[in-house]
Amino acid sequence: MASLYSIESYVTADPRALAEEQPLPEALHHDHMSLFTRVVCFFALGRPDLEDHWKSLQSGQAFEIVRTRLCSILAGTITTAGVLLAISGVFVTTGSPVPYFDYTSPAPHCLLFISLMLAMIALLTSGSSLIRWLYTDRRWTQEQLKLGGYFVLSYLLSIVTPMFFIAWSLHCFIFAMLIAGFSSQNMIYRAVTALWLVTYVVNIGSILMETMWKYATSLNHA
Numbered sequence: 001m002a003s004l005y006s007i008e009s010y011v012t013a014d015p016r017a018l019a020e021e022q023p024l025p026e027a028l029h030h031d032h033m034s035l036f037t038r039v040v041c042f043f044a045l046g047r048p049d050l051e052d053h054w055k056s057l058q059s060g061q062a063f064e065i066v067r068t069r070l071c072s073i074l075a076g077t078i079t080t081a082g083v084l085l086a087i088s089g090v091f092v093t094t095g096s097p098v099p100y101f102d103y104t105s106p107a108p109h110c111l112l113f114i115s116l117m118l119a120m121i122a123l124l125t126s127g128s129s130l131i132r133w134l135y136t137d138r139r140w141t142q143e144q145l146k147l148g149g150y151f152v153l154s155y156l157l158s159i160v161t162p163m164f165f166i167a168w169s170l171h172c173f174i175f176a177m178l179i180a181g182f183s184s185q186n187m188i189y190r191a192v193t194a195l196w197l198v199t200y201v202v203n204i205g206s207i208l209m210e211t212m213w214k215y216a217t218s219l220n221h222a
Contacts, residue, residue, distance in 0.1 A: 024054050025146045037153055039215075044159040048218050050145065050152070057145075063138040070159060074130040077162045081122040084169050088116035091176075101189055103180040111176035118169035126162035174200065 028050045033041070038048040045053050056062045091112045096102050103109065144151050181193025 022058065022142070024051055025148065028054060028145060028148060028152065033152075037156070040153065040156045040160055042215055042218065043163070044156045046214075046218075048215065054145065057138055057142055060138060063141075067133055067136070070133050071130060073159075074126050074133065074162065077126040077166055078123060078130065080166055081119050081126060081162070081169070084166070084173065085116065085119040085123060088112055088119055088169070088173060091173075092116055096180075100184050100186040101180055102183065103176060105180070105183065108176040108180045108183075111172045111179070115169045115172035115176065118165050118172065122162050122165035122169060125165060129158045129162060132158060 033049070041050060042048045047053075053066075056066050091103060092109070095104055103112065141155075144155055178193060178197060181189055181196070184190055184193070
């Protein structure tokens with residue numbers, strides 16, 4: 001899964017910025033957000049609420065920091081999607097160079113094709129989101145968030161959706177390689193695949209445990 005990125009709040013000492021600081025709208029309060037929205041918010045901004053993010057929208061300088069960070073994340077997502085697209089495309093369109101590692105059998109080939117499609121969608125969504133953030137306006141963003149409901153959810157999904165497509169694309173590619181490796185008649189390939197699977201499970205388990213701990217901690221401080 002994609003990595004978690006926290007959008008921190010930035011407080012400015014500019015009296016004019018402090019004077020125009022707006023309180024958190026009622027629609028953005030933690031109690032008024034559904035569980036699904038809080039989870040999406042956590043993956044998008046690193047917190048299950050929008051309080052810190054709303055504070056970062058109170059000045060132009062802080063907003064530019066947020067926009068620069070999000071654009072950097074989306075640019076990295078585009079690069080990753082491009083790499084996955086190229087690799088999956090090669091595996092889908094070419095046969096295995098050795099007979100004892102056949103990834104052209106139905107199951108691995110189907111997963112590789114799905115990985116290719118998801119990488120394309122990730123490239124499209126991350127590119128669209130990047131263009132949106134490059135030309136978005138702070139005032140317009142505040143007005144969108146004030147509406148709450150669907151508008152808040154669409155705002156958060158524009159950040160987190162490309163990361164989920166990348167994660168699913170990568171996992172489909174990994175599972176295709178695992179199936180091809182365990183189906184091999186060569187013991188060395190099967191042993192390497194088993195070692196790879198153990199490494200994968202340990203790393204994914206560690207990431208999930210850390211994610212759950214951070215989410216629970218964020219809820220306690222919300």
